[in-house]
Amino acid sequence: MxxxxxxxxxxxxxxxxxxxxxxxxxxxxxxLGDALARTSAAQAVLFSRDPHVSAIGYIFTPLTALAQLPLVAFSSWLPAITRxxxxxxxxxxxxxxxxxxxxxxxxxxxxxxxxxxxxxxxxxxxxxxxxxxxxxxxxxxxxxxxxxxxxxxxxxxxxxxxxxxxxxxxxxxxxxxxxxxxxxxxxxxxxxxxxxxxxxxxxxxxxxxxxxxxxxxxxxxxxxxxxxxxxxxxxxxxxxxxxxxxxxxxxxxxxxxxxxxxxxxxxxxxxxxxxxxxxxxxxxxxxxxxxxxxxxxxxxxxxxxxxxxxxxxxxxxxxxxxxxxxxxxxxxxxxxxxxxxxxxxxxxxxxxxxxxxxxxxxxxxxxxxxxxxxxxxxxxxxxxxxxxxxxxxxxxxLQPSLSAQQYALGYLFDTSPSANDADAVAARRIIDSFSTERELAAYLDSQNLPEGSVLVDTVYGFAVVAASSRPDQFIVPSDQDFTTILNDPAAAGVQYLLTVPNSGRGESDAINRRYPSIYDNGALEFSFVFEAPNDGADQPDWRLYEV
Known part of the structure; x- marks a missing residue:
């Protein structure tokens, strides 16, 4: 050849x-979530608050995320690369x-x-x-x-x-x-x-x-x-x-x-x-x-x-x-x-x-x-x-019974699905996955927060961090002092905690494990700021609490 x-x-x-x-x-x-999670991992290696190679994570094998590093290196100038x-x-x-x-x-x-x-x-x-x-x-x-x-x-x-x-x-x-x-x-x-x-x-x-x-x-x-x-x-x-x-x-x-x-x-x-x-x-x-x-x-x-x-x-x-x-x-x-x-x-x-x-x-x-x-x-x-x-x-x-993730492609051009068509509504939510997370990232970016101001777990938060033009404003589990800061956010200068419901995959969220009732009542320590209902499929509603 x-x-x-x-x-x-x-x-x-x-x-x-x-x-x-x-x-x-x-x-x-x-x-797609798994793809965006790998992008967030690559971003953490270079531009997180605590950049280091082991921030690549050990749940996924590393090659797919490592291969992104040359392009992600330019995301500080062009945030769209990760967003x-x-x-x-x-x-x-x-x-x-x-x-x-x-x-x-x-x-x-x-x-x-x-x-x-x-x-x-x-x-x-x-x-x-x-x-x-x-x-x-x-x-x-x-x-x-x-x-x-x-x-x-x-x-x-x-x-x-x-x-x-x-x-x-x-x-x-x-x-x-x-x-x-x-x-x-x-x-x-x-x-x-x-x-x-x-x-x-x-x-x-x-x-x-x-x-x-x-x-x-x-x-x-x-x-x-x-x-x-x-x-x-x-x-x-x-x-x-x-x-x-x-x-x-x-x-x-x-x-x-x-x-x-x-x-x-x-x-x-x-x-x-x-x-x-x-x-x-x-x-x-x-x-x-x-x-x-x-x-x-x-x-x-x-x-x-x-x-x-x-x-x-x-x-x-x-x-x-x-x-x-x-x-x-x-x-x-x-x-x-x-x-x-x-x-x-x-x-x-x-x-x-x-x-x-x-x-x-x-x-x-x-x-x-x-x-x-x-x-x-x-x-x-x-x-x-x-x-x-x-x-x-x-x-x-295009069959929901066979392809739970890909069938939404058939509804790309259906911008106003009928409320009576359950498949169309569900497909639109799949297409809109992570739109809420991008809006959250834009809101936090607009606050001009200093480094290490927002505590978030990347179980779901990877999409918020990847969409942000300021990934160093977040404290995430790959940071080596994450547990210390989680135990006393105020002492570390944290201003906000980004939380998800303590159910389903949210049970593994480190913030929920440390403060089990935080999503419902701020763990009686933190002040409620706002709630962001999610437009995406299988994505949580977010609540922001102030320290």
């Missing part, structure tokens, strides 16, 4: 994702464009022509849910990039036996772990796959030699990911006292599930049906292309086919198990790996042709025999199937 092809695919995809992302943010004010989540949008657009390049590269490595490769990459890139998550700053885009990068390198390794491909696949999986914890499943599954492929390649070799080579290949793949896990966990323990803060802390996943009333609440059969439906609507082409590609791979003795189902399938299985057992929420986005899996399976229906360039072929490298180009009718059928699959995914995104 030439550099010109790479940059053409990348630039075209990037333009689409940036355009959509900036339109959703600046035109419609449609921001409208532009830094996160830019990061997700870059990574999703990179994922598209990887899908195109898998096509070219397989020996597909430029037209076929371009069409398959375009169908992937323009899938509605891929466009949305390439444009909203969430962690799905960088995770898909690293997963697709790892898949491409592993597919190449199966063919070339080049140690460089194996090492790069391991690095990609390690970076995927630093983006989302789901990568643990992919690292484990692909490690066993690599060991198995190595064993199968060696035929009747002595058991000791076979075992040593399989172990070495497995270590090369899993080593970077294991190192990333150890370093991140140790760092979390040294700084917060909790090795797995994402699971055990007051702000972690278990606490969020408990405070929000749990994850999956239906029957085992109902939860399983949701998982199956989510995977099918995101990757409907798998129903036809999957069995066909599997049969053809078996006939060709093509081990390359195993990579994508094992890697992406392990992530899907992890998410399915988590939801069915009530350990996570029923969000359609958690099954987004079905989309690159479907794209790669379609690619592997075509017989491999030619040999991709490699740095150093290994002992078990097998030259591909040249095959006739796929018939036009077969290619057209696969393209049509992929386009239909893309349309099914687009339909699913």
């Amino acid at each position: 030439s550099r010109r092809e790479t940059w053409t695919v990348f630039a075209a995809s990037l333009a689409v994702y940036l355009g959509v992302g900036l339109t959703l943010s600046l035109r419609y004010g449609y921001l 409208w989540n532009i830094s996160a949008i830019a990061v997700s657009a870059l990574f999703m464009a990179g994922a598209t390049v990887m899908i195109y590269g898998i096509c070219r490595d397989r020996g597909l022509t430029k037209p076929y490769s371009s069409i398959i990459a375009a169908v992937f890139a323009l899938n509605p849910i891929i466009v949305f998550f390439g444009a909203n700053g969430m962690s799905e885009a960088p995770f898909l990039f690293f997963a697709c990068w790892a898949a491409r390198r592993l597919i190449r390794w199966v063919h070339t036996d080049d140690v460089h491909d194996l090492v790069f696949a391991g690095i990609a999986l390690a970076l995927a772990y630093l983006t989302r914890y789901d990568a643990v499943a992919a690292i484990a599954a692909t490690t066993f796959l690599v060991a198995g492929v190595t064993v199968m390649r060696q035929g009747r070799a002595k058991w000791r030699t076979m075992r040593r080579r399989a172990l070495l290949d497995a270590v090369l793949l899993a080593g970077p990911g294991f190192s990333a896990f150890v370093v991140w966990t140790a760092t979390s323990w040294l700084i917060t006292g909790e090795a797995l803060a994402q699971l055990s802390s007051n702000y972690g996943n278990a606490a969020i599930l408990e405070q929000s009333g749990g994850g999956a609440t239906g029957t085992l059969l109902g939860n399983t049906a949701f998982v199956v439906t989510a995977i099918v609507v995101l990757g409907p082409t798998l129903l036809i292309a999957g069995p066909v590609a599997a049969v053809l791979a078996h006939r060709r003795r093509d081990l390359e086919f195993l990579v994508a189902p094992v890697m992406f399938g392990s992530v899907l299985a992890f998410q399915a198990f988590s939801y069915i057992t009530g350990s996570t929420f029923g969000f359609l986005r958690f099954y987004i790996c079905a989309i690159p899996l479907a794209a790669i399976v379609v690619v592997q229906i075509f017989a491999p042709q030619g040999n991709p360039e490699t740095r150093r072929t290994g002992k078990f490298h097998r030259s591909r025999s040249e095959h006739a180009t796929a018939k036009i009718g077969v290619s057209a059928a696969l393209v049509a199937l992929s386009v239909v699959g893309m349309m099914v995914t687009g339909w699913a995104m």
Whole structure:
């Protein structure tokens, strides 16, 4: 694949994702909470009252927030970068464009022509849910990039036996772990796959030699990911006292599930049906292309086919198990790996042709025999199937029962929903999420308060801090003296406390834990200033108290 092809695919995809992302943010004010929380974390590293690297937090893995730092560095001159989540949008657009390049590269490595490769990459890139998550700053885009990068390198390794491909696949999986914890499943599954492929390649070799080579290949793949896990966990323990803060802390996943009333609440059969439906609507082409590609791979003795189902399938299985057992929420986005899996399976229906360039072929490298180009009718059928699959995914995104977070996109142009249309009213509240927080930030900025004047927890307050042009006016939990100031705000010169109801996720708010009745009566210590009813969905009404 030439550099010109790479940059053409990348630039075209990037333009689409940036355009959509900036339109959703600046035109419609449609921001997503997890993306904005990562932006707030990046802002805290540079511009909080107590800036330091560990302010990045240990609930989310760090890479998505760290990648925003170069852009967030300019937010002191242009506050819109954090207020409208532009830094996160830019990061997700870059990574999703990179994922598209990887899908195109898998096509070219397989020996597909430029037209076929371009069409398959375009169908992937323009899938509605891929466009949305390439444009909203969430962690799905960088995770898909690293997963697709790892898949491409592993597919190449199966063919070339080049140690460089194996090492790069391991690095990609390690970076995927630093983006989302789901990568643990992919690292484990692909490690066993690599060991198995190595064993199968060696035929009747002595058991000791076979075992040593399989172990070495497995270590090369899993080593970077294991190192990333150890370093991140140790760092979390040294700084917060909790090795797995994402699971055990007051702000972690278990606490969020408990405070929000749990994850999956239906029957085992109902939860399983949701998982199956989510995977099918995101990757409907798998129903036809999957069995066909599997049969053809078996006939060709093509081990390359195993990579994508094992890697992406392990992530899907992890998410399915988590939801069915009530350990996570029923969000359609958690099954987004079905989309690159479907794209790669379609690619592997075509017989491999030619040999991709490699740095150093290994002992078990097998030259591909040249095959006739796929018939036009077969290619057209696969393209049509992929386009239909893309349309099914687009339909699913607009169904409230399937896509609780994305269906609001269908109401972007409905500025005055009927009071009788519950879905439209709920969608408008989703679109208006964080509008109240931006107004609160504007109000506090207008007061020209000195540094450290407003005490707020970032459970919900991240959106207020991110929207402010003066983030140093807030005292937040990442400040090293937060607990001391919380115990005696007046002595520290605090003027206001920004509070939320002591219910749901508000139970983990540090101010509520220190002053349980503050939202209702100011804990009989602080004077009520005003209340700000929230226009957004699943967002609390705010009350400001004066010290």
